[in-house]
Amino acid sequence: MTKKMTMREVAKLANVSQPTVSRVINGNKDVSEEIVKRVMQVIEEVGFVPNKTAQTLKRNQSKLIGISVTEIYNPYFVELIDHLESEARKRGYNIILHNSKHNSILEWENIQNFMARQIDGFLLVPTGEYNLPRISKLPIPSVVVTQSIKGFDSVGLNHLQAGRLVAEQFMRAGHDTFGYIGIDADDKFRGFENTLYENQMHFNPEHFIAVPDGESSNLLIRKAIEGYLEQNKEFPFSCVFASNDVMALEFMKIAQERGIRIPEDISLIGFDDTYLAKVMGISSIHQPIEEMITTTLTLLINRIEQEVASETVSIQLEPTLIERNSSRHRRT
């Protein structure tokens, strides 16, 4: 256990002044080769690493970006975080991850902590509307990911279009009774429903399997679906759209246990196109995660570096439907 080194100690060992060490580290050209070599030598030997916390204080920027997600048991968010970390690193930033667990109070605590840690800006998968007003008053920029919100910088998916893609696919395959599994009647549901209406089809509200809001707990999802089955004896539809892959997977398992064949008896399409869908052969709406991350980061970093507060930007990316076995069946 060697001691923690400071620039002053390095300076002493190299027989130079402390600011000179700073110049060497920051690649300032105005230092003689001779001294650069001497200083680097010492740095190597003692394993000196500059104290970013002091740099932050001095430069008034931490090169830290916060990300607050609502949960991490949904593999979609894991992918998001993973890509974000790599991409941010490439651009010279580190990330601080916080999980709000669908809890607005916790979300606000997380953001306070972001502020305390002097992050330069943050990304947010919001728990709801609750904190948005205060967030917009914060002295640092933020971008909402996954959803697009008016009046906020945000990068999301065109959920209406996603619902439309699914509806069209189901209709094309000859279905005329439709099911939905999700938390509430959000945009992806509306896109789904509207498209059906536009085509003289009908979505029966009783075919909506409502899952309680909160973490993607397999148990809760299972309960919701089984509860639904108890009331209805069987699934009164020939195809179903699940609002995320975790729900789709759980539906598939329950169907299998009951001897319901997928896709022959019921076609299934999920959402997020996570590895769960890939492994299990579940058709799913693909979100362009990488594009989403690069777009989001570019936007955020622009806000950070040019403090000019211009109009808020709300970007929508386009979904695509990845077809796999779970919906490869044509009804006749």
Place this chain on the structure above:
Amino acid sequence: MTKKMTMREVAKLANVSQPTVSRVINGNKDVSEEIVKRVMQVIEEVGFVPNKTAQTLKRNQSKLIGISVTEIYNPYFVELIDHLESEARKRGYNIILHNSKHNSILEWENIQNFMARQIDGFLLVPTGEYNLPRISKLPIPSVVVTQSIKGFDSVGLNHLQAGRLVAEQFMRAGHDTFGYIGIDADDKFRGFENTLYENQMHFNPEHFIAVPDGESSNLLIRKAIEGYLEQNKEFPFSCVFASNDVMALEFMKIAQERGIRIPEDISLIGFDDTYLAKVMGISSIHQPIEEMITTTLTLLINRIEQEVASETVSIQLEPTLIERNSSRHRRT
């Protein structure tokens, strides 16, 4: 966008000196009620949050714990991170997450970054032995999780015992040809193999399906298993132990595609007891994650707070076998 506040500005607004604000925030008793109220009032109004980066500099402790994992696509690590975050928060610490992606170079960079960010200590799921010597020379404490390493503070699972449990279960069910899917002949494999030998059974080395080291990529795992099948026409064993749930799941999928029934034709036991195993009904070795986290954090925080360098501690937790459908079949 209000401006970022400092103690000095709060002090001015409350007509007190900056140190007084500091006292109020840190709950110092020697401040008159009157002033406490006045200062708190201002703090509320302007939304002041103390700058932790300055506190870190002054106090020489950041209340930050680093965690470096080798991957995050294995749900086991996600659970680990999630529990760690909550538990650390309870104890007044935040965490910084880094992913080494099974890359020792990256791992070292991550650790350097930890140092730069002034973390107080860190947890490590090591990529291998490569960085261990330098890590032990660092001026801050660290604890290895998931494995127990001699000469290091570490908290791991008794992998030998885990392998033993699986072997015993398979033998009890009447199997006499055994398969294994994993990266190399690690402890869990050795425990498995040894137990077989002790019982006059034989593990045929050709029944070892080797998966390349690296991220738990479903694709790589699939390739490895399919490659094995090509060479052997069929699986030459009636039961198989997979060294993590991701591999177990992939094996199960491939078996299903080939019409091999699980558990009737082949019994399957996985490792980590993640939600993948739960959802898919795969038997699995359970790691007591919560106990592991609390033990690890207690150890690390002790090291942080009492700088007395005593003997290194190496703790092994006991695994349990969770039986599900994938191994519920008795051979006769």
Place this chain on the structure above:
DNA sequence: CTGTTAGCGCGTTCAC
């Protein structure tokens, strides 16, 4: 080219 000086926001002596 290099060293001296000042100050980022905060906590911690010290006087008063």
Place this chain on the structure above:
DNA sequence: GTGAACGCGCTAACAG
């Protein structure tokens, strides 16, 4: 009880 002065490790401005 409260304020003035100092310093944590670093960068930036200015001398020389």
